[in-house]
Amino acid sequence: MNSDTMKIGILGIGGIGGFVGAPLVKKYKDSTTKIIFICRGETKNVIQNKGLVFESKGTKETISPDLVSDNPTEIGILDVLILTSKSYSIKDVLSTYKDCIGPETIIITLQNVVNAKEIIQENLPQAANIMEGCIYVASNVKQPGHIQHVGGPGKIFVGGHENKQLIELLASGGLDITYAENINQILWTKYLFVAPVAGITSAYKITFGQLLKDQNLMYILGNMMMEIQSLASKNNITLTMQDIETSKDLLTKFPFESKSSLQLDFENNNQTEKRFLVDYVIENANKYGIETPFYNDVNEKIKTSCNVY
Template sequence: MRVLVVGAGAIGGYFGGRLLQAGRDITFLVRPRRAAELASTGLVIKSPNGDVTLPNPPVVQADTLKEKFDVVLLSCKAFDLDDAIKSFAPAVGPNTSIIPLLNGMLHLNALDEKFAYERVLGGLCAIAATLNEAREVVQLQPMQSLTFGERDGKMTDRVRAITEIFAGGKFGSVASENILQEMWEKWVFLASLAASTSLMRSSVGNILAAPGGRDFLLGILDECSAIAKAGGYAPRAPFLERATGMLTTEGSQLTASMFRDIKAGAKVEADHVIGDLIVRGDAAKIPVPKLRTAYTHLKAYEKERG
C-alpha cells in the first residue's frame, strides 16, 4: 500500500517518518525548500519515544506528481488547505483514501466537494511536536496517537488494510467506528484551550491563578460543548471529565499551539477552529460571548500581522 504524506513538517514528518522507519512505502509531498533540507540532512526525529535519522526519504514535488497513491495522509494547516488540495490532487485515483488530520470539521466540506465523500475518511491526531531551528522534528511529550475511520461508522476492508499499515509506526494508531464523535470532542477541547490561552496570552495554570480564570476556562468549555450537542455530537461524560481535569489543573503549563503561533508571529487557524464554531452556534441560537471575544482577539491579531 502506497502512502503519500502531504508535507514533512512536525505532524507529517513525525507520523510519516515513523511509518518510513517501519519499512512502509511512504513518499512525502514537499515544497522545494523542504526537499532540499531532506536531501541534505535527512528526516530527523527527536523524540521521547526514540530518536531516528532517515537519510534521503522519498519525496516528490507538486509539479512532478503524477502517480496515484492508495492513501493520502493530509496534515496541513487549515489556511494551507486550498493549496494542498491542488498539490496532491493528481495523486488521487478512484480507490484512493484521504485521511485528513486537520482540526475542526470545515475541511471535510472542501475535500468532499473536490474528491467526493466516499474518498474522504475522518481523522485526527494527538501529538505535541514542532520543527526546531535545525528543521528537525521534535516531539515535545511522549503522547502520540492517530485515529481514523469511515465517517458512517463502518469497519470496511480499506480501514482494516490501513490499520495494518499504520500499526507498524507504533504511534498508537486506532481505527474508530465513531470518528466524527471523536473529531468533535477533540475540536471542543482544542477550541476551549486555544481560545483561552490565546486570549489570555498565558498557560492554563496562570489563567487559573487569575481572578475569574477558572470560570472563564469552564465557561468556554461549556459554550463549545453546547455547540457540539446542537450538531448532534454531545460530548460524552468521560471526555468532559478529562477535559475539565486538564483545564483545572493548578500550575499547569498547558497552552495551545495557536497561542505558541501567536508568540512566534505566525498564521493562526482563527476561522477554522473558532470562527466556524461561532457560525454553528449562531445557527443553533446558542449564546457564545466568550468565544466571540476570543475570535475578535484573533482577528485583530491577524489584521495586525498583515
Template sequence: MNKKHIAVLGLGGVGGYFGFKISQENETSKSYKVSFVARGETYRRVKENGLVLLSPEHPVDHTYPDFIGEHISNVKDPDLVLICVKEYDLENVCQQLKDVISQDTVLLPMMNGADIYERIRKIIPGNIILPTCIYVASHIKEKGIVEHKGKAGKMIVGRDPEHFSADVDWIVDVLKESKIDFDFKDNSLADIWTKYIFIASFGLVTAKHNSSIGMVCTDENQRAEASEIMKEIKMIADEKRIALDEDIIQKTFEKAATFPFETPTSLQLDVNSGKENNELELLGGAVLNFGKESGIDTPSTYKIYNEIKAL
C-alpha cells in the first residue's frame, strides 16, 4: 500500500512549528511521505541543515523531511496539504495547487481568518477543505529556524460542511501520532470566528494608533473602537447562524488582558513599518465583504479600514 503523502506549504511560524512535529515523528515511524515547500533562502537552508525548531517541547531541534522543493509544482500527488502561507498569498497558492492535487487531496488551511474556507473553495471547488483555527506563539527567528515560546501550539479542526461525512480519520491519526495538541469537531466555525473577532478588532485598532494590545484594553477611545468592530462582527456571525457566546465582547477583552501589555499585533507591525503586503484585507476587508453579503452595516470597521489605508 502506498504511503500517504503530506505536503507542508510555507515554513513560517505556523508551518515551521506544525510541519516540524509531523516530519520529526515521521523520521522515526516512516508511516508517511513528508514534503516541505519553501522559497529562496529558507529552501536552501532547510535543504542543507534541515528545519530547525527552537522549542522547550523538542530536545532534538532538527528535522529532515523526505523531500523539500522550492515550488508547489515540485510536489507530486499529495494526499494532504497543509497551507501555511501568508493569507495575501492564498489565491496565488491555490491556483498553483490546482495543478498538483487530485480530487482526493484534502486541504488543511493553517491561517486565521473568517473567510479562508470560502476563498479556497472558490478556486478549488471539489476538494475536502477542513476549516481550522490555530493557536501558537511561534515566529521565524531566521530563515530555516523557527522559535516557539509558551504553551504547546493547538489546532481546532472541523469537518468540511460540504463533505461532512468524508472519512478523514487518517488525518486525525497523523495529528495524534505527531503529538500535536488538537480538537477535532463536527463544526469549527464558532472557534474560527471567536478567534477572528479578537484578531480583527485588536489588529485594526492597534494598526490605526500604532499601539499595543494592552493599550487597546486600557485607553477609553481605543477600547470603544474595538468594541464597535466586535459588535459588527458579532452581528454578521449571528446572521450566518454561527453560535458565538452572547458575552463574546467581554470575554475577548478578558482574554486580551492576559497578554503582556506591550504585545503588538502583526497588522500593526506591518502597517507601521510600511510593509507593502499586510493583513488589512483579512481583518478589515473581509468584515466589509461579509457585511455587504449579509445586508449588515459595518460603519466602524469601514471607517478604521479607510483610516489605515490612508496611513
C-alpha cells in the first residue's frame, strides 16, 4: 500500500459493488484515495455518462467515481481490489484483470461462498494477499447504473492477514467493516443462511416473507440448514442449533417482498450461482458420505420450476 496515494478497485458494480462503492466515492472524492469502478457494457456507459444512482433508506443520490473502466491498462496496478462480482465469474475476471494485481495488491472477497480463497488461488497462484470476507445486505440492481439497498445491515467481516490501516480507511469511508480472526467460522455461519434460503426461495418462487409464513417450507429450510451443519463439521467448523435458529430469524430482518439473488437471477434469465449455493453442498456432502435428502429435493424442484439441469 502506497502511503501517499491509494487505488481501490471495486470489481462488479451490481447490488453489492454499488452498496460498497457509493459511500467510498462520497468520502474520498477529490482525495489521494482513488475509487475505481470496474465494470463493462451498459453499466459502464451509464455510470460514465450519468454517474451511479444509489438508493438507501429513503434517499437517492448520484455519485461519480474517479474512474469507470474495463480497461486493465487504464486501471493500472491496484492497491486494493474488492471482488463483488458473482462467484461464477471469479475465474474470468481474474484472468481479465490479472495485470491490475501486483505482488502487494490486497484482494477482498465478498462472495456468498466458503471457498473464495481457494478459487482465487487456483486461478491466480501469485495472489498473496487475500482477505476473505462476507457482507450482510440485500441490495439489487434496479437497472444498469441504478442500485437499490432494500434491507440488511450492510455489515462486512474480513479475515486473512490483519491490516489495520486498510480497515480504518474503509471504515472511515462509510463501510461497517470488522476484521475477524475466525473468518472461516463467520463465512460458514453466513453460508448457513444464504445457501438454503437461496435454494428454497428459488425452488418455490417465493419471497422471504412468504417463506416465513409457510410452516412446511420453514421445516424444510431448517433441515437444509442441518445438512449444511453436518458438512461444516467435516471442515472443522461447529455450527450449533442456536446458529440455525439465528439464521432462520434473519429472515425477519428483511422486507416481506425480499428475494434472494439466486431467485432474481433465475427470474431474469441470468447466469446463476446455483453451482456454489446448491450443487456445492450436495457434491461435497456426498464426498463425506453425508446424506442430503432435503437439499436433493430442493435441487430437483429448481430443475423443474426453473428449467435448469
